[in-house]
Amino acid sequence: MATKKTAKKKASSRATKMVYFFGGEKADGNGTQKALLGGKGANLAEMALIGLPVPAGFTITTEVCTHYYENGRKWPSDLQNQIEKNIKKTEAVMGAKFGDLENPLLLSVRSGARESMPGMMDTILNLGINDDVVEALASKANDESFAYDSYRRFLQMYGEVVMGVEQKASEHHDPFEAILDKAKAKEKVENDSELSVAALKDIVAQFKKLIKTRTGKDFPQDPMAQLRGAVDAVFSSWQNDRAKVYRQKYGIPAEWGTAVNVQAMVFGNTGKTSGTGVAFTRDPATGENVFYGEYLIDAQGEDVVAGVRTPKQVKQMAKDLPSSHKQLLKIRKVLESHFKDVQDIEFTIEKGKLWMLQTRNGKRTGFAAVNIAVDMVNEKLISKETALQRIPAEDLSHLLSPIFDGPEEKKAKKVGSGLPAGPGAASGQIYFTAEAAVAAAAKGQKVILTRQETSPEDLRGMIAAEGILTTRGGASSHAALVARQMGKICVCGAHDMTVDYSKKTLTGGGVTLKEGDFLSLNGFVGSIYAGELKTAPSQVIQALLEGNAAAKRSQSYKKYDQLIKWADQYRKLGVRTNSDTPGQVKNAIAFGAEGIGLTRTEHMFFEGNRIDAVRQMILAEDNAGRAKALKKLLPYQKKDFTGIFEALDGRPATIRLLDPPLHEFIGTMTSQQIKELAKKLKVSPAFINRRINELHEENPMLGHRGCRLGIVYPEITKMQATAILEAAVEVGKKAKNKPQPEIMVPLVAYAKELELQKAVIDEAAAEVRLKYGLKKSELKYQVGTMIEIPRAALTANEVAEHAQFFSFGTNDLTQTGLGLSRDDSSSFLPAYQDAEVVNNNPFSQLDQTGVGQLVEIGVEKGRSAKPKLKVGICGEHGGDPESVKFCHRTGLNYVSCSPFRIPIAKLAAAQAALEDAPAPKKKATKKKTVAKKKTATKKKTARKK
Amino acid sequence: MATKKTAKKKASSRATKMVYFFGGEKADGNGTQKALLGGKGANLAEMALIGLPVPAGFTITTEVCTHYYENGRKWPSDLQNQIEKNIKKTEAVMGAKFGDLENPLLLSVRSGARESMPGMMDTILNLGINDDVVEALASKANDESFAYDSYRRFLQMYGEVVMGVEQKASEHHDPFEAILDKAKAKEKVENDSELSVAALKDIVAQFKKLIKTRTGKDFPQDPMAQLRGAVDAVFSSWQNDRAKVYRQKYGIPAEWGTAVNVQAMVFGNTGKTSGTGVAFTRDPATGENVFYGEYLIDAQGEDVVAGVRTPKQVKQMAKDLPSSHKQLLKIRKVLESHFKDVQDIEFTIEKGKLWMLQTRNGKRTGFAAVNIAVDMVNEKLISKETALQRIPAEDLSHLLSPIFDGPEEKKAKKVGSGLPAGPGAASGQIYFTAEAAVAAAAKGQKVILTRQETSPEDLRGMIAAEGILTTRGGASSHAALVARQMGKICVCGAHDMTVDYSKKTLTGGGVTLKEGDFLSLNGFVGSIYAGELKTAPSQVIQALLEGNAAAKRSQSYKKYDQLIKWADQYRKLGVRTNSDTPGQVKNAIAFGAEGIGLTRTEHMFFEGNRIDAVRQMILAEDNAGRAKALKKLLPYQKKDFTGIFEALDGRPATIRLLDPPLHEFIGTMTSQQIKELAKKLKVSPAFINRRINELHEENPMLGHRGCRLGIVYPEITKMQATAILEAAVEVGKKAKNKPQPEIMVPLVAYAKELELQKAVIDEAAAEVRLKYGLKKSELKYQVGTMIEIPRAALTANEVAEHAQFFSFGTNDLTQTGLGLSRDDSSSFLPAYQDAEVVNNNPFSQLDQTGVGQLVEIGVEKGRSAKPKLKVGICGEHGGDPESVKFCHRTGLNYVSCSPFRIPIAKLAAAQAALEDAPAPKKKATKKKTVAKKKTATKKKTARKK
Secondary structure (H helix, E strand, O other), X not given: OHHHHHHHHHHHOOOOOOEEEEEOOEEOOOOOOHHHHXXXXXXXXXXXXXXXXXXXXXXXXXXXXXXXXXXXXXXXXXXXXXXXXXXXXHHHHHOOEEOOOOOEEOEEEEEEEOOOOOOOOOEEEEEOOOOOHHHHHHHHHOOHHHHHHXXXXXXHHHHHHHOOOOOOOOOOOOHHHHHHHHHHHHHOOOOHHHOOHHHHHHHHHHHHHHHHHHHOOOOOOOHHHHHHHHHHHHHHHOOOHHHHHHHHHHOOOHHHOEEEEEEEOOOXXXXXXXXXXXXXXXXXXXXXXXXXXXXXXXXOOHHHHHOOOOXXXXXXXXXXXHHHHHHHHHHHHHHHHHHOOOEEEEEEEEOOEEEEEEEEEOOOOHHHHHHHHHHHHHOOXXXXXXXXXXXXXXXXXXXXXXXXXXXXXXXXXXXXXXXXXXXXXXXXXXXXXXXXXXXXXXXXXXXXXXXXXXXXXXXXXXXXXXXXXXXXXXXXXXXXXXXXXXXXXXXXXXXXXXXXXXXXXXXXXXXXEXXXXXXXXXXXXXXXXXXOOOEEOOXXXXXXXXXXHHHHHOHHHHHHHHHHHHHHHHOOOEEEEEOOOHHHHHHHHHOOOOOEEEEXXXXXXXXXXXXXXXXXXXXXXXXXXXXXXXXXXXXXXXXXXXXXXXXXXXXXXXEEOOOOOOHHHHOOOOHHHHHHHHHHHOOOHHHHHHHHHHHOOOOHHHOOOOHHHHHHOHHHHHHHHHHHHHHHHHHHHHOOOOOEEEEEEOOOOOHHHHHHHHHXXXXXXXXXXXXXXXXXXXXXXXXXXXXXXXXXXXOHHHHHOOOOEEEEOHHHHHHHHHOOOOOOHHHOHHHHHHOOOOOOOOOOOOOOOOHHHHHHHHHHHHHHHOOOOEEEEOOHHHHOHHHHHHHHHOOOOEEEEOHHHHHHHHHHHHHHXXXXXXXXXXXXXXXXXXXXXXXXXXXXXXOOO | OHHHHHHHHHHHOOOOOOEEEEEOOEEOOOOOOHHHHHHHHHHHHHXXXXXXXXXXXXXXXXXXXXXXXHOOOOOOOOHHHHHHHHHHHHHHHHOOEEOOOOOEEOEEEEEEEOOOOOOOOOEEEEEOOOOOHHHHHHHHHOOHHHHHHHHHHHHHHHHHHHOOOOOOOOOOOOHXXXXXXXXXXXXXXXXXXXXXXXXXXXXXXXXXXXXXXXHOOOOOOOHHHHHHHHHHHHHHHOOOHHHHHHHHHHOOOHHHOEEEEEEEOOOOOOOOOOEEEEEEOOOOOOOOOOOEEEXXXXXXXXXXHHOOOOOEEHHHHHHHOHHHHHHHHHHHHHHHHHHOOOEEEEEEEEXXXXXEEEEEEOOOOHHHHHHHHHHHHHOOOOOHHHHHHHOOHHHHHHHHOOEEOHHHHHHOOEEEEOEEEEOOEEEEEEEOOHHHHHHHHHOOOOEXXXXXXXXXXXXXXXXXXXXXXXXXXXXOOHHHHHHHHHOOEEEEOOOOOEEEOOOOEEEEOOEEEEOOOEEEEXXXXXXXXXOOOOEEOOHHHHHHHOOOHHHHHOHHHHHHHHHHHHHHHHOOOEEEEEOOOHHHHHHHHHOOOOOEEEEEHHHXXXXXXXXXXXXXXXXXXXXXXXXXXXXXXXXXXXXXXXXHHHHHOOOEEEEEOOOOOOHHHHOOOOHHHHHHHHHHHOOOHHHXXXXXXXXXXXXXXXXXXXXXXXHHOHHHHHHHHHHHHHHHHHHHHHOOOOOXXXXXXXXXXXXXXXXXXXHHHHHHHHHHHHHHXXXXXXXXXXXXXXXXXXXXXXXXXXXXXXXXXXEEOHHHHHHHHHOOOOOOHHHOHHHHXXXXXXXXXXXXXXXXXXXXXXXXXXXXXXXXHOOOOEXXXXXXXXXXXXXXXXXXXXXXXXXEEOHHHHHHHHHHHHHHHHHHOOOOOOOOOXXXXXXXXXXXXXXXXXXXX
């Protein structure tokens, strides 16, 4: 709220600077001001400052956008004035005048949020043309065709984006396109560029008429009115559906708002010495250190990104436009050494002169992120710290995703190939629209979204798909860009294949596939296969879990391994695993787990025919019957724990006592199973049914479970404690590194519960010592609790009196803290995300504002009673990067997560530790730095345990 | 914890005073030290100090008891030494010596906790006799029979209580009683007192043998060893089952411990000028200002309480023992003017000399409590403040309990009469054992526990019963005492009736009733009727709700009315009602409600055939279908609100929007109902079944309910808001006092939820204004939220930005805060109470330690954003006195409860306000006083709204 208010106040004050100029090697802002100027605006300023050729212009700040939404979509009073002043400056640098009838300046108007949201918001080009200016433009360029082509492009964009002309349900085509198509048909030409001037003039007239008919308003001839409309449209596009979906997916707050960049137009569509392109300073799919990009001769920028014309590789520019190519190669180096990162650039060449339109840090796959970061450290371009901080921790999951099984891929029917835009292997059923893809995914199908090209409207379908295939567009097309960012497997521009939307078919290699048929994509090399191919583990997995020597020699594994080693150097948080079997534990240790943070003992109850003994225990009507059944279970449990302790080789193991309501073990029986069980236990099926009914609960999540079972039936706790401790003793006899059992009592709400359960565990320990003739020091164990009930967090000082450790069970703490059942919330969480009540599913990413407070209170109060209390987290949030960082800031000792999340948790932990350090280079505001320093001081000691 | 630690530390220090002497008009302690000396010990000291004749003795503090339990039941090192010193002092005052063979001093050893727990713990009398002392006693009293009778009584008590001799399962009788019975049979006498000295000596020998055989140990001849055993036994009895049950019922913490009172024996069983009795300074059942009690000539004190011999009324003493009677009447006045309250006293007359053995504030019925308090104010004995503070708020419920319908009672078959020991009217089925009573009550029967006499073992049965009937014992018997305290209807000592345990019959008035037959008790007058009698409202109810003129003139109503007026003067908290219908609202206003704190709109959905429209709305598959159904519901809802606003006459009304999961409205349909509904709605039954399945939730409490419905289906919120506001406008047109609607959004976890719902409500308001042509100021309403999810409390500052009021929904806040489903917790809460994890059901009495923190955080954060935020509570805790006091301390503006709890809430609120005031007379420690003053300063302004 504070930020909002401040913004409001500032924006409404007369003195506030709302517009920032750039151009002519000067700029009001700079590259650090992304929050204020948006990414694009800040970097345009920065490029101007370092002397790169940037068309002059200015940026309207994000604060103005916030003001706009907080004030019924009205402009702050001084905005118009500031814009006019900056147009004057732009005119001065570019040597042309906005709306001038001799030497007119045209403008582009583009959105630019703090984080790039490619294609999500609106853009208007060629702004400033009217019926008079078009003539001036024609005579200035000495090219009437160019002038009227620009005018008709402008009219279409303005009509659609600003004035809201839409395709009607009754129309088969966009109405502007329809006019264009008619004109082409009349002149019997195929391309827009072949149209005669007369035709273009006629089109312009028709476009203006269309606008008037559809909107009831005339197209504004006043350039300044055009600009006002365009700025409003960009602001409005911040709240369009596409932008909202995108923000949800990436957790971008609606409050950020977008900046608006108004910039002098330069034209790549002015002949054979003109052109436009996009490029990456390194390969964004693999990370390879090569200049990588595409361009089109005689085209406007949007043509490249839209993927309609297939562009040329940037290396061909050496032939086509040698001097501009040379200049670009130089700029590539300047940019990387200035920004210390891979840059994603847009450029235009107007009659031989190179203009830089944009630079930003390039989005890249997880593979590329790791490769580039490690390479740049080796090139001494960046430090290890920067390398660690730069890779989104979540992206490491790309390196663990499956690939195709080699031999099988060789045998598979190849039907086409394209650009490898998103590495990995995906098999699934093809669907040709986003809607169909979403529907199929909702039914549980794996989907390959198959399109000629994708556009922002396809976003939901791309999210739902396993993989994406396009038959048009290059590595910089929308499909490639978005897939890369999402970590989706993607092959794009498969020109040897054909999509027929009307027949719903994909044809290639002599094969025609229908909607719903299986297709497989190899996103590493761009191969496309008919059918469903088996996958194999990634190289990193093969190296780590299968000890594959070739995989260990691979660049992919080596760089991964280097990165994790760096992460281990920096992180302060321990990283443990949630694992229930010896096999899982072994994998987790291969991934670098330092112990077990959570073993769920009940999972073991379902194995083999143990469930019979469990059910016998549950159905027992007295202690004797229960004791008998528990006696049967003891050796099973002991065997489980033995395997786990052996796999751990002396690492600590937090083992949670029985947690779920007993009903879960008997509620799911079929009547046949009930009959059989009744026979085994010598009771009637009616009796079993009665017990099932008795144990039924309205809200089992809040029912008789967790330690509530152990309080009512202490004999269960005792059996489990005995099994754990006997296993520890027996493994310990043979092993060099003794097991470190940590027995965890679940669902504690009252300190007394833990006290009572601890007494039972201690009693079991005394008996185990007696049985094996051990001294007290010869059987060590800890007793602690899960903090997963708000009351336990709020009274953590009392609970800590009886605990040697806490582990935050944030799954249940989220359920209780938000009053939200994980199982039931799926029916309304999507609506909640649409309404922006929540940005993330709180079961995936910890709700730091709410549930996080309970964690903070729990840690603070727990340590107030026991300063050295060991505290961890074992909810699924333990593998979510943002949540891991929160755990670091809150002073936890460790996080625990599933084996495959361990690398991610390690990297996030290292990043959190680095965020703690006083960071001179970062763009943090002064206030933030102070806050962070404070936190850092708190936790100077390493707390990996 | 702090208290425990302090106690431990003190008790283990050598310097700590563990034993407090009293006697000879002197005392170490005084009446204010109940926490340390127990109630009995503190008052013995106080009586000694004000010059009353108290047998000398000493009190071992409760801190020693705490030490005893914290140190494996061992004595602190200095205790023996301090006891010995105090025995010397006792000897000096009483002129006799413990264990002396000439002039032996005998001792009684009794428990005495901070609060009286009658009959729950153990007592040993006549301690100090051994084979030699008995002879000295005989010669001192010149009565061998008395000496050996005392010895055999002592042996039996000591054998049972200290040495643990028990009746075996194979025995039909207590083994001591069996020996006694045999001796009486041999001598052919009926009463113990008729036994010859020879027989008594033989009994003594047999008793000693019995102890040796059963325990393997000799009865200790050393008086000091006897004393040590007795003290241990009293400490141990603090943890016996009876005591635990009692503590649970009355919420007494186990940490308090008991003191032990060791006192010189005086003997009421030493002839016709001796006697013993118990009395109240006023009638504890009705409150009438008369000396009220019973005594027995030639008896020991336990005989009166046990109810075996029927005692005489105390006024008869004027004839039997005139001088002692006169002295007692004087003491009655001294005690009342000293203690400013009704006293419950025990006395013994030994050969003409009166000794006071105990005084304590008398337990009384709710009727008596109100009468006495108001009378004492009128007598200028106490202040209004004291009167208000003295009455347990809960006891006001006695005054609201039903009575018998007059005419019907006259026609009923009277089968007996007894002492009216617990006022009120009860009908139920008779059961003769506590077990049977508990079992029948568990089945939902109303039970009259019918016994010859009750003992502490019957406590569970008494708790389960509606009424209690005994055929023996007087108004001071166990049954009367406990019933009075529990507010149970009780008739005791119905000598004209006979209970036959073996046949399970109750006979009287020529009628024999069997187990399970109906019986009715009039506890006002002591009448007993066969069959089930209709009940009528109490006088207070008749006066308030029926406007009955005679009832209004009754003392009972007048004093009630006076008391509530005083409460209204002092309380700071507003008191509102939870009411869903105009009828309920009218009742609540008659009880003094100041508005509605909670109207549950969904209750209205079940009335008549509205449920069809509700179901139609739920089954709708699109907005149009839902809108149609909602349109049908609107007039119903509007009518409901109209009635409520009319009944309120301008008082504020908090109306909660739809809360329960939609499944609740359709999940309970039978297949027939489904068929019918399908027909009505023109859909298939299969469709309805599918929707029912879709809407089913695993944990509906945490599912799609509350504002989550309104977020997904804003049209529901809009319909409800429209109905509320239209009703408010239409009622307001005719009424002088305009309705004050307060629309409450339930189950908010995120501020954004409230923001969105408020927008819908505001939109509805705008439309209502338009419809009725009103200006903004002409339709006023507030929008607020229930705080019932921990996250809402933790982020209350954000939530408050959109709220005009908060109401704590402590039912759900308890469920989420404790992770405990109200519906499911009954299966293990009893075990939790047994294990002393919880003292009270957290759904009845707010868990102040845990859930209370969420309330405190919510209030603090809410007011940090909006200092004048109106805050109330509408969970059921709003009618629980302790919870009401908590609400006062936390600074709430009002509590809300069901209509019948309003008087209780008002009294509790007044008490809370009085507790705030700097109280010079109270025993609060310095620390507490400071804390309370702080709170008081915070809330200087009255906050009734």
